Amino acid sequence: MEGVAVRLHINNIGGLSDADIVIEGVTIIAGENNVGKSTIGKSVYAFLNNMDTWRETYEKQCQTNIVRYLNSKNTVLEDLCMSLSGAIRRRTNKVQAMTNGFALQESFVVSVEDYQAAENETERESAVARLHKFFWEYCRSYMELYLKQSTERVMAENTKDIESWISDTISGLNSVELDELAMQKNMLNQSFQSIFQKQFRKINSDKSRISFQDDKGREVYMEWDDVSERISAPLRVSQQVHFIESPKIYDFLSDVRYGHVQKEYLRYLMAPNVFKKKEAFYTKRDVSEAFSDMEDVSEEVREVINKLTEIMGGRAEFFQKVGLEFKDKNIKEPIHAVNVSTGLKSIALLEYALRIGTVKRGDILVLDEPEINLHPEWQKEYARALVLLQKSFDLKFIITTHSPYFIRSIECFSDLNDIMDCLNVYKITQNNKGNVVENLSYSEYGMTELYGDLSAPLDELEELLSDKYGIEEQQI
Incomplete structure (x- = not known):
């Protein structure tokens, strides 16, 4: 995706009626409060989050659905085995392990999918024949867990019951959800419901829609109406998306329980509504590998990290007994997270995310009003770091x-670093038709007007003071 633009088109999401956003470098969304600025970033996150690992997610979900189905069918087979063997205790754990292993076989999953997708009798019979072989072996393995005598002989004597079970199990396979499009649609729908707290559709709108065009020009859209939702094609995305809602996540990152999985825990925290998350953090990462990449930073980004460290006069470091501390080069004792200023946390968080590898090349990073706690000088340096x-x-x-x-700093550094072509500045305003989104990058006086609008409150204060002191001077 390097150097290539992707596009996001939003219709009736949140407070936005229509927005066409280009993402190719630095994309700025400016405007007054409560006009829908955050809606764009949240929509990007809701649509693309975890899609970089979709293939693994899909495969695991297929296996989970197959295992769930087989478990529902195992009761009849288990009762038969208990009856034939005279066993007193059921081999529940061994049966589950065997079932899980069976569902992991790629050739079996493909056969189930072929059965579901069969378009004619020939294709269906071929899939049934393959599935019959799989299930016959499944029955054999199942019975071997219970039977001490010859499994072959017992199966031959009970062929009618086994064939009946196999036939019934195959005929019910259409109920097992393996449709990638259906699974991804459900995942995306849940993502939007969660991120927007079940209020992602614009109020009083008949239909909501979001479309994403990747760097190859492939477009995927999802739309909702009052009855259902649909997705046009599966998303194929390689980059991760992160969302920094507040520098306060620095404090959560300091939790000593997650010192061995800082990279994954930070990614978990870099999400909208993170302080309202109900699902607990969980990772399967091998603890022995946890610290192996803490300093594994490419040379091309090390210069930026060093610049941020220089600005801060130190950097964040994790200590197993106390958590994330700030090591100021001029102070001997580390500073606890609760005592680090919010502005310093903003920059320290970005530097730390880069250094430990949470943010990687080509990722999308959504920053929600990052300048709030930064002095104008630090706003300038933060902007410089983002551009670099x-x-x-x-x-x-x-x-x-x-x-x-902040906007002017990004504009200047983009120009100085010859990436103005990758800078897009959008302004959101309200009128009687709703919220209007305009790309100022292609407007002759757009940026000048934007600076004027954002500076207007200062001008109004100057006018108030001028009126006061002007009147006093006249009275004198």
Whole structure:
């Protein structure tokens, strides 16, 4: 995706009626409060989150669905085995392990899918024949867990019952969900429901829609109406998307329980509504590998990390007994997370995410008003870091902001680093038709007007003071 734009089109999501957003480098979403700035970043996250690992998710879900189905069918087979063997105790754990292993066979899953997708009798008979062989072996393995005598002889004597079970099991396979499109649709629907707290559709709209066009020009859209939802094709995305809602996640990251899985835990925290998350953090990562990549940083991004460290006068480091501490080069004792300023946390969090590998080349990073706790000087340096990261690490940034200092800094550094072609600035305003999204990058006076709008409150204050002191001077 390096150097290539992707596009997101939003219709009737949140407070937005229509928005066409280009993501190719640094994308700025500016505007007043409560006009839908955050809706764009949340929509990107809801649509693309975890899609980089979709293939693994899909395969695991297929296996889970097959195992669940087989477990529902195992009762008849188990009762038969208990009756034939005279066993007193059921071999529940061994049966489950065998069933799980059976569902992992790729050739079996493919045969089930072929059975479901058969378009004529010939294809169906071929799939049934293959499935029959699988299930005959499944029955054999099942019976071997219970029978001490010859399994072959017992199966031959009970062929009618076994064939009946196999026939019934095959005929019910159409109920096992293996349709990738259906699974992804459900996953995306749940994602939008979760991110927007079940209010992602624009109020009083008949239909909501979001479409994503990747770097190859392939477009995938999902739409909702009052009755159902549909997706046009499976998403194929390779990059991760992260969302920094607040620098306060620095405090959560300091939890000593997650010192061995900082990379995964930080990714878990880099999400919308993170402080309201109900699902617990969980990872299967091997603890022995946890610290092997803490300093594994490419040379191209090390320069940016060093610059951030220089700005901060130190960096965040994790200590097993106390958690995440800030090591100031001028202070001997590390500073506890609760005592680190919010502005410092903003920069320290970005540097730490890069250093431990949570954020990788080509990822999309959504920053929700990152300048809020930063002094104008640090806003400038933070903007410089973002531009350098975009240029050297191909990160895609979506930034919501209403700071003219921050926007101007990004604009200047983009120009100085020759990436103006990758900068897109959008302004959201309200009118009687709803919220209007305009790309100012192609407007002759758009940026000038934007700076004027964002600076207007200061001008109004100057006018108030001018009115006061102007009147006093006249009275004198």
